[in-house]
Amino acid sequence: MNAEVLPWAARTKGLVGSIIDSSTSLLQRQTHDIVSFAMGSPAAEAVPSEDFSEIYSSVLANNGAGVFAYGATEGETALRDELLAYLETTPERTSAERLLITSGGMQGLDLAGKLFVDPGDLVIVEAPTYTNGSATLLAYGADIVEAPIDDDGLIVETLPELVQKAGRRPKAIYVIPNFQNPTGTAMSLKRRLLLLALAREWRSIIIDDDPYGMLRFDGRHIPGFRELGGGDPLVFSVRTFSKILAPGLRVGWVDADPAIVEKLIDAKQTMDTCTNVPNQLLSAEFLRRGGLEPHLDRLRREYQKRMRAMQTSLENHFSGVATWTHPQGGFFLWLTFGDNVDTSKLFDVAVQNGVAFIPGRAFSVTGQFGNALRLCFASQTPERTELGISRLAEALKAL
Incomplete structure (x- = not known):
């Protein structure tokens, strides 16, 4: 045919x-x-990998066939508890009702598109930006407007003019604030604060994609949108273990307003029911043993x-x-x-x-x-x- x-x-x-x-x-x-x-x-x-091999054996021994059963859509309790405990030691401390375990960071981006982007909605992205992120938004029918970046990240000062030219407010703004993919640049604190202010003015979702924030090896920590927003429901934070442990685990998480998480659970149940249970338990045990830091x-x-x-x-x-x-x-x-x-x-x-x-x-x-x-x-x-x-x-x- x-x-x-x-x-x-x-x-x-x-x-x-x-x-x-x-x-x-x-x-x-x-x-x-x-x-x-x-x-x-x-x-x-x-x-x-050697730690993973030993931990897998331990997980299998302690959980038996239950390792291979369906899991809770919001994530395994063991991983959620250990992740919450670890985040408590970082500037991104959060609460259980804000947390959803995902199948990698990409699922977090897909869920953001599914919940917030209708065909024809204006979405602002950095230029250049992560290919798969913009492709996900396009798949949900986004009308993408590219905004320039420089050594201090997204040039947020250009956004009002872009919005005025488009004649409508953006439904979402997709950013990679730390060590951006592909440029490696980081958005300045001044611009993060300005972007938050604009998002509140426009009622736009900030899709805060930050796979690399834990990998700062030089310079000072810059507060992220999760930290600066203080729980603002307009901040949708996507995180992953892919860059800090292994991409093949396909384990990540979303930190969002509890009302959003309820919708995320519904949406995820129509996608994959639950994130890979053995790999969640592996990640949980790695965290429990204090291996991450x-x-x-x-x-x-x-x-x-x-x-x-x-x-x-x-x-x-x-x-x-x-x-x-x-x-x-x-x-x-x-x-x-x-x-x-x-x-x-x-x-x-x-x-x-x-x-x-x-x-x-x-x-x-x-x-x-x-x-x-x-x-x-x-x-x-x-x-x-x-x-x-x-x-x-x-x-x-x-x-």
């Missing part, structure tokens, strides 16, 4: 695949050595070292040719060339040359940033980083 005659739902026109996720399949098909700066994934050696300390030290190694390599190979951001945490930095370089074309040459990245256009719904690219410094050792950056320089010369 010709696919054109299938009875597609209207929303399929808004479905956009992920260039980032697709790159994983592309790279797996390659047979030569590739230094990959593409995926935003923790280093393989940074995952506490020492693990985070190790990650911060290691990722700082890797970021500095990438900065050094870029100075050696791209000084005077490109500019780049200087993150104080997280996974990424953003490399920008002159207008004469098309990084989508560079990508093909680079993969042949043994190095991979994500081209800049992937991070804009309007195809901006054709002369830029994202590099993940977290996933490679300093030695592999130097090899990869040197290969990137050779690819640029070949292009």
Whole structure:
């Protein structure tokens, strides 16, 4: 049957695949050595796999076949209790009625779209921004307006003019405030406070996507929207263990107003009933044993070292040719060339040359940033980083 005659739902026109996720399949098909700066994934050696193996055995021994039963939609009690206890030691302390365990951070974003975005609703996003985040909003029919960023994050001062031009208030504002994906920049406190004020004026939901906030390795803590908002129902906070433990766990959480959480439970029950129970129990036991904070300390030290190694390599190979951001945490930095370089074309040459990245256009719904690219410094050792950056320089010369 010709696919054109299938009875597609209207929303399929808004479905956009992920260039980032697709790159994983592309790279797996390659047979030569590739230094990959593409995926935003923790280093393989940074995952506490030996601890996980021992904890899984313990969880199975203590819970038996119950490990593989359905779980409560809001999350396993063991994980909720341990997560609440850990958050009590951080600026993001919260309460049980505000908490929903999700299948990774992506489900949190999907739930935000499901609850707050109708077809045609205006949604403001950063430009550039996380591909899968904007794609999720598009899937719910959002009319996306891109707002610029600089070294202090989203330029919130531009939003009133964008809203005036659009002729309507935004239903939601999607931001990654800490060590933004893809640029690595962090929004200043002044701009966070201004964004809160504008959201209250417009009655707009702030979709606060913060996978990297616990990975600050330099500079001072900047209070987040959860902290600044004081429980404001307009702040919808999405968090995940993917960047701080392992992405394959697919365990995250949403912190939101209790009235929102009630609706989230209803919505999640039509999606997957419950988050993976064995992985919730694994995460709970890891927290119970006090493993998270020492693990985070190790990650911060290691990722700082890797970021500095990438900065050094870029100075050696791209000084005077490109500019780049200087993150104080997280996974990424953003490399920008002159207008004469098309990084989508560079990508093909680079993969042949043994190095991979994500081209800049992937991070804009309007195809901006054709002369830029994202590099993940977290996933490679300093030695592999130097090899990869040197290969990137050779690819640029070949292009």
